[in-house]
Amino acid sequence: MNFHLTKDRETKAHEMIARYPKKRAAMLMVLWLVQEQEGWISEAAMGYVANLLEVTAADVYDVVSFYTMYNRKPIGKHHIQICNNCCCRLRGADWLVNYVKQKLGVNVGESTPDGKFHLSTVECLASCGTAPMMQINNDYYENLTAEKVDGILEKL
Amino acid sequence: MTLVITKNFAGPNMARLDVAMKHGAYVTLEKILAMKPEAVVDEVKRSGLRGRGGAGFSTGMKWGFVPKDTTKPIYLVVNADESEPGTFKDRAILEKDPHLMIEGIIIASYAIKAHTCYIYFRGEFYRQWELMERCLAEARKVGIIGNNIKGSGYNLNIIAHRGAGAYICGEETALLSSLEGYRGWPRIKPPFPAVEGLFGCPTIVNNVETLAVCPFIIREGAAAYAKLGTEKSPGTKLFSVCGHVNRPGVYEVPLGYPFAKLLSEECGGTIEERKLKALIVGGSSVPVVTGEEALGLRLDYESCAGCGTMLGSGGVIVIDETACAVQVLADLARFYAHESCGQCTPCREGTGWSKKVLDRLEAGLGSSEDLNLLLAIADNMQGKTICPLADALAMPIRSWIKKFRTEFEDHVRLKGCPFPS
Ligand SMILES: Cc1cc2nc3c(=O)[nH]c(=O)nc-3n(C[C@H](O)[C@H](O)[C@H](O)COP(=O)(O)O)c2cc1C
Ligand code: SF4
Ligand code: FES
Numbered sequence: 001m002n003f004h005l006t007k008d009r010e011t012k013a014h015e016m017i018a019r020y021p022k023k024r025a026a027m028l029m030v031l032w033l034v035q036e037q038e039g040w041i042s043e044a045a046m047g048y049v050a051n052l053l054e055v056t057a058a059d060v061y062d063v064v065s066f067y068t069m070y071n072r073k074p075i076g077k078h079h080i081q082i083c084n085n086c087c088c089r090l091r092g093a094d095w096l097v098n099y100v101k102q103k104l105g106v107n108v109g110e111s112t113p114d115g116k117f118h119l120s121t122v123e124c125l126a127s128c129g130t131a132p133m134m135q136i137n138n139d140y141y142e143n144l145t146a147e148k149v150d151g152i153l154e155k156l
Numbered sequence: 157m158t159l160v161i162t163k164n165f166a167g168p169n170m171a172r173l174d175v176a177m178k179h180g181a182y183v184t185l186e187k188i189l190a191m192k193p194e195a196v197v198d199e200v201k202r203s204g205l206r207g208r209g210g211a212g213f214s215t216g217m218k219w220g221f222v223p224k225d226t227t228k229p230i231y232l233v234v235n236a237d238e239s240e241p242g243t244f245k246d247r248a249i250l251e252k253d254p255h256l257m258i259e260g261i262i263i264a265s266y267a268i269k270a271h272t273c274y275i276y277f278r279g280e281f282y283r284q285w286e287l288m289e290r291c292l293a294e295a296r297k298v299g300i301i302g303n304n305i306k307g308s309g310y311n312l313n314i315i316a317h318r319g320a321g322a323y324i325c326g327e328e329t330a331l332l333s334s335l336e337g338y339r340g341w342p343r344i345k346p347p348f349p350a351v352e353g354l355f356g357c358p359t360i361v362n363n364v365e366t367l368a369v370c371p372f373i374i375r376e377g378a379a380a381y382a383k384l385g386t387e388k389s390p391g392t393k394l395f396s397v398c399g400h401v402n403r404p405g406v407y408e409v410p411l412g413y414p415f416a417k418l419l420s421e422e423c424g425g426t427i428e429e430r431k432l433k434a435l436i437v438g439g440s441s442v443p444v445v446t447g448e449e450a451l452g453l454r455l456d457y458e459s460c461a462g463c464g465t466m467l468g469s470g471g472v473i474v475i476d477e478t479a480c481a482v483q484v485l486a487d488l489a490r491f492y493a494h495e496s497c498g499q500c501t502p503c504r505e506g507t508g509w510s511k512k513v514l515d516r517l518e519a520g521l522g523s524s525e526d527l528n529l530l531l532a533i534a535d536n537m538q539g540k541t542i543c544p545l546a547d548a549l550a551m552p553i554r555s556w557i558k559k560f561r562t563e564f565e566d567h568v569r570l571k572g573c574p575f576p577s
Contacts, residue, residue: 019315021229021355027337028320053337066339069279069321085241086440086487087473090399123323123491124241124440125280128471129396129404138282 003044009033013052023053027063031070040071068122076111076118078156081135084121087128096132097121099146103153116156158384160372160392161365162408165252171287173294176255182300184259184374188266189308196267200370202378204390209235209326209363210439210469212457219360221350222268228357232265232273233335233349235363237319237326239278241440241491242471245394246364248406250277250284253368254291258314260367262301263374265312268360272313276331279320288316323495327543328361330497341497342543365394385411389456393467399474400427411456418455419474430476434559438468440488441548443555447476464555480575481560482567485552486514492549503546506537510549517564520572527557527564 005013016029030052034045046060053060064070071079082097101107104117111118127133130142134149141152169175176182188196201216222230234257238246249257265273277285292314295301303311317335324330325340332354334340353359369391373381382390389411395418398404402424409418415435419425426432432447437455443465445453453463460467475484493507510533516522534553537546557564566574 022336024337025335025355028318028334031320032318055337063337063339067279067320067322085491086484087242087398089487090473090475090479090484091404122321123494124239124243126238126244126247126278128242128244128398128473129406131398135280138286140283 003042003048005033005037005048009037017053024055024059027053027055027060028067031060031064035070038074039077040074074115076115078116078136079118079120081120081122081125083123083125083127083131083133083135085124085128087124088131088133091128091131093132095146096134096144096149099149100134100153103149117153157410158392159408160381160384161249161256161368161394162252162406164256165248170253170255171251171291173255173291173298173300176253180375181255181371182259182262184371185262185300185306188263188374189306189310193267193269196263196374199378200267200373203373203381204378205366205369205373205381206389206457207363208365208369208393208470210240210441212467215362215366218350218362219264219268221348222358222360223351226358229272229355230268230270231354231357231359232261232268232270233328233331233354233359233361234261234273234275234367235326235328235331235361236275236281236284237278237323237331238281238364239323239326240469240471241488242398242436242473243396243439243469244398245396245406245470247281247284248394248396249364249368250281250288254288255295256368256371257364258291258295258301260370261314262305262312263370264360264362264367266310268358270360271311273315274335274354275314275316276325276335277316277318278325279318282318285316285318292316322497323491324497324543324545327545330543331361332359339497341499342545344542386454386456386458388458389467393455393470395455395470395472397423397472397474399472400430400476400479401425401474402427409455412459413455415453415455415472416451418472423474426474426476430478432474433477433479434475434481434484436471436473436475436552438466439471440473440491441544441551442466442468443551444559445555446559478575480518480573481556481563482514482518482573483575485556486511486518488552489514489549492545496545500541500546502537503541506533506546507549509533510553517567518573520567520570522568524565524568526568527561531557 013030016026047057050057050060132144133142164179197219205215206212319325322340325334329343330340349359385391392410396406407422435450489511493511496503496507498504534550538550
């Protein structure tokens with residue numbers, strides 16, 4: 001269960017570390033590099049990060065478990081996050097969760113069997129004026145209609 | 157109408173340095189580098205600018221709190237965590253005129269004598285962070301930031317950092333904990349960050365919008381800025397408007413602007429001209445006002461206080477008669493229960509119980525005692541915790557029950573929600 005960042009990412013990790021007066025401060029940025037590479041953060045990866053930042057594995061776990069965007073299990077390749085906070089709901093976003101659920105045949109918190117999609121609901125993504133909205137991996141999709149959703153998911 | 161922040165929002169490619177400079181970006185640099193840092197602080201103090209992150213504290217005064225005799229490094233930290241439901245105005249700056257904020261950062265850093273600035277982006281703002289990395293690289297290349305800026309001997313390093321999904325990291329001390337590589341747990345104040353902040357050093361935390369205002373103040377002068385808005389609430393402010401309006405979006409208006417005018421002119425009125433029921437004017441944390449109160453409200457710090465609410469972040473949530481008060485409040489409770497960091501018992505338990513009680517009221521399973529129970533929970537939360545997140549739910553609970561009590565009682569009487577779902 002050895003974990004390593006790729007050479008490129010390891011170089012980046014060292015660049016990140018140099019940006020702060022204390023190594024530990026690079027924690028979130030280094031964890032992002034791990035997740036970018038693997039899609040999630042395993043215990044082996046936490047051990048690697050602990051080594052790199054000269055903290056304990058427990059310190060890393062403490063951080064990983066606090067922040068909702070770090071995945072502690074492998075999830076689908078495309079992570080669909082739908083906002084169902086109050087402002088999106090005022091603009092009629094309720095249909096969106098149900099629509100995507102049916103379309104993919106999964107519940108919130110599940111991945112499709114082929115591992116292509118994972119569905120989550122999230123709290124406000126600072127997109128309240130362009131609701132209904134969802135984020136898929138790094139990108140926002142706003143002012144959604146059923147046709148738009150169909151088009152977006154087909155292209156992925 | 158003078159536009160301080162959004163003047164160039166419509167221009168394409170404002171994130172490109174050459175385009176931004178064509179529109180006047182960074183013209184204030186030579187001016188401030190020839191000034192004494194104290195004079196920059198004074199200028200901002202005289203402008204009357206108040207922090208746009210929510211608390212509305214005088215920006216110049218806050219900068220003045222950095223100890224004069226410190227031997228430690230001083231930090232500027234930019235709060236780009238924008239996660240309060242209803243608030244999406246900082247995002248507009250980050251996307252449409254990022255160099256405006258960088259220019260503000262240079263001004264603020266120079267004023268407080270900081271040589272390092274960290275910009276803390278909420279984790280979901282990946283594209284905005286990526287864009288900022290490109291802007292910073294371009295600015296570094298031509299010597300706008302970095303060592304010996306424009307031959308002045310002043311050095312400034314700006315670093316873009318990403319969070320990973322936690323609303324609480326918008327609270328300034330939680331943000332600092334997070335930036336140091338810990339969980340985003342707020343810290344007890346004092347010590348205030350200006351004295352003991354990031355890595356134990358003096359630190360000023362400022363909101364994105366606050367910094368984006370600074371170039372105007374330096375370029376046009378404090379008096380020109382103070383002339384905008386009202387006497388006690390000078391300047392303009394960004395309002396992000398959402399909910400039941402025809403044209404949601406981000407609008408810049410002078411403080412003191414009538415809400416009714418913003419609603420009818422900028423936002424094109426309510427959807428299908430339905431009756432305005434309620435307004436949350438400053439992001440999800442502030443007390444709600446009724447539609448009637450809202451139509452007489454002016455958008456400035458004093459008028460909002462006079463109406464029992466707060467200008468907050470300028471996240472305007474417009475709610476018409478088709479919405480159920482209990483459901484809106486239940487949604488807010490769910491948000492705060494989800495985002496409580498769990499350090500303080502009154503907050504961790506209080507937000508969770510509020511959510512449970514509101515859910516059962518909305519489902520028609522509540523009793524008439526539940527209203528008093530909610531008010532008792534609010535009393536047990538407010539003012540009893542490390543940070544104000546608990547207050548941010550206590551205030552909505554009290555105001556919604558006070559202003560829409562019969563609707564809560566109807567849910568109990570009818571054993572269900574009177575609104576079609
Ligand atoms: C729970 C909570 C969340 C907050 N979230 C934000 C935020 O997302 N962005 C922000 O600028 N300020 C936020 N604040 C306010 C900050 O603590 C701080 O007052 C602000 O960043 C100071 O900047 P300013 O003086 O320029 O307004 C939040 C405060 C609390 C209590
Ligand atoms: S009030 Fe809530 S969010 Fe703030 S420190 Fe306490 S538990 Fe955490
Ligand atoms: S409530 Fe959905 S983006 Fe703000």
